[in-house]
Amino acid sequence: MITPSTSKLARAVPFTPRRPASVSSSSDIPRATTPSILGTTAKKYKAALSAESRLRTNKSSSPVLLSPVPGSPPKASSYDGTRPKTPSTPRGTSPNPAIFMSPGDMSMDVSRVDPEEVLVDYQTVEPGDVSGDLEDDSQTPDYGKEDKVLVSIRIRPTTGHQAWDASIPKSIKLFPQHAKSTLNAPPEFHFDEVLTGSENKPVYNAVARSHVCAAMEGYNAVIFAYGQTASGKTFTLSGNEDQPGIIPRAMKDVFAHIRRTSTREYLLRCSYLEIYNETIYDLLAPPSVAATQPVQLIGQGILSPLREEVVTSLKSVREVMERGERHRRTASTDWNERSSRSHSVFRLVIESRERGEGKPEASGRQTPGLRPPTPGGTRLQTIGGRSVQMSVLSLIDLAGSEKATSDKERTREGKYINTSLLTLGSVIGTLAENAAKNKTDHVPYRNSKLTRLLQPSLSGDARISVVCTVNPDANAVTETTSTLGFAARIKRVQLHARKKEVVDTEALIERYRKEIEELKQKLAEREAEAPARNRRLSAREQVDESKAMRDLNSRIQQLTKLILTSQSVDENKGDESRPASPSKVDFDMSPYQLQQELLATRRQIESQSNQILSLEAALLARPEISPDAPESEKDKLIAEQQKTIRELEIVVRGYEDNLGEPLRQVKEDVEREWGERLQAEVRKREEKEAWATELVRQLEKEKRARTKLEEERRALAAFVSKFDSLGLGAGSNLSSKLKPAKPTPGGATTAFVERQQNRHSMNLNTITIPEESPMRMDVRNQPRLLDQTPEEDWSIVEDASFEVEASKLKVGGKRAESPLKEVLGRKENIPL
């Protein structure tokens, strides 16, 4: 059982805030007395051991002694025929957590510190942290094939019979005498690296260095060791005091990278966990807390609750790692006196941004200290357009596959280990198959915690390096062949890791602008060359060429749109806004918000209008070219003008596109409202038109009636004059006069009748007016029509009016009901 060290050195120290370059660590432990992983007095990167184990370990310091190979008879020096006592380290039995966590430790928790105060940059990295062989090794790292897993084999030394031939670089082949069957050729494998020996530095350089650099540059990176038990996974990853492994070297390289990069500042956070019997434990949490609150996997690779600790120096990383190592479960097995009984994952979250003077307080986008903890989320804020890169470097020491042992507990652990490794194998197999055959078969990530944890990385979101450790002993041929098979499969997995970057709008716009400039330049070059080139190109090539130009143009348009959209979003965004892509306007906004949106859009439109005007002005101001100028000059001018036209088009298109949804919405509302009003007006107008048409019709009718009446009048006048000329009048003094009646609203006829009634009595009883005659029309019933007649039309009425001197007519004594009716009614019977 683990006996945790309670010494001051072993205890976790309070978090060390950012310090000026000149000031040394604020830790109360002097650097010189701090055990160094990499120094000559460094402690071994292993969990604390039982007294028995520790004795053995101390005895076996340099040179390194090899553990017995599984399957081979144990060596007398390390195995006395009986299984050694198992120094298992169950978590629940840890002593008082206070021994591990002083109250001050809480300040190391990342959720309780202000990231801006704990940034690391080239000035804060202490020279001692990066001294030694790593610092000088600054050649450009080889990232390997970005879309493939970097697969390396590490063959541990053996004192037994070598069954594998590794003399050919990058390949490993089974000696024919060890092959199971003589029928088939002995298996031979090729990998990115095949490494031998006990030196850890070449292993680090070949296997891990490029991935550590990739992580520092914003890519997620995973390095893990896979292999049978006692094959050297922990030796490769953690190493010992003489041969520091990948993890301590990687940490040193991280700080070396920071020291070399004077333009950026970094926030580094560590977490350390293990998967033991399919449960995830936080190795940095106090043991009692870790035992009762296992870590849960929520979503894709997100872990909660998981303690993350900010590290600002190699020393603080070392302290965190040592604490985690102490909590790891190791036990003595038949093959390995300190066998890892769990898969352990050390994670370093690296966030960085360009160095600058801006402070987040000044940007007004955040309030340090009030930021909610966001597991797995970025904590470093973008400031003044400086984007934040974020990546995770995961260093994984898998438990080794093993056969059943003589210990029940170890056998149970072994089952869990083997099951999760089998699942890892089948996940890798499916991924390899999918990649090779372009399939999308279901990948059984969910069958184990390990594969669920690795899912985002294995799905391709990380650069992966796998070091498969093998035992070349003749007794381990089956296990080694199985490990090499796994390595061959994982080699076929397809990756597509991308840089992880959180970009704020300013940075995004700047980036778009740069790209637009570059594209425009390309376009201009192509256009300048176009006339000469087109003469050379075939028709098909010309089509391709114009397509390429169109593509360039559409990309410029797309970017311009993005700039315009980002600008409008930026102007309206709140504190948390950080759009990476065009965002939509929300129409559930209040009228006030909508108004604000409108204002912003108008401002934008105004600025675009100005832009258009200035571009147009520039176009007009362009100097004319003389007709006898050389062709090339003309072509150049045409190309320039085309470019300007394109710019104008782009802006105009952006202008149109960016009228914006709010404006469109208002436009629609206004259109709807005014549309309804227009409809009502149209209806009214139609009614009036119908009424006017009816009026005109009635007037026409009236006119016709008047015309007919006039004809009747003339006929009557002729009759009267004839009547007079025959001497049939009432007397010599009887004269017939036809005077035009005065036009009155009541009608001429009415006036005539009234006057005649007063002066004469009619005796023309023989005159009758037929019923259908227009003369019988009762015009008194239509005064309004006359009222409506324009004044100039009164002439018609005047012409039609007449006055008959009743005294000139021989009218009977009987008074007619309507004298006019009588006169006109009988006229047709008057003999002429």
Ligand SMILES: Nc1ncnc2c1ncn2[C@@H]1O[C@H](COP(=O)(O)OP(=O)(O)OP(=O)(O)O)[C@@H](O)[C@H]1O
């Ligand atoms: N390349 C090597 N050179 C020297 N010693 C090695 C090498 N590889 C492994 N060893 C030694 O072999 C022993 C077992 O190695 P290690 O603990 O690293 O195996 P492992 O694969 O991690 O096993 P497990 O899966 O059981 O944890 C250790 O004592 C280690 O020092």
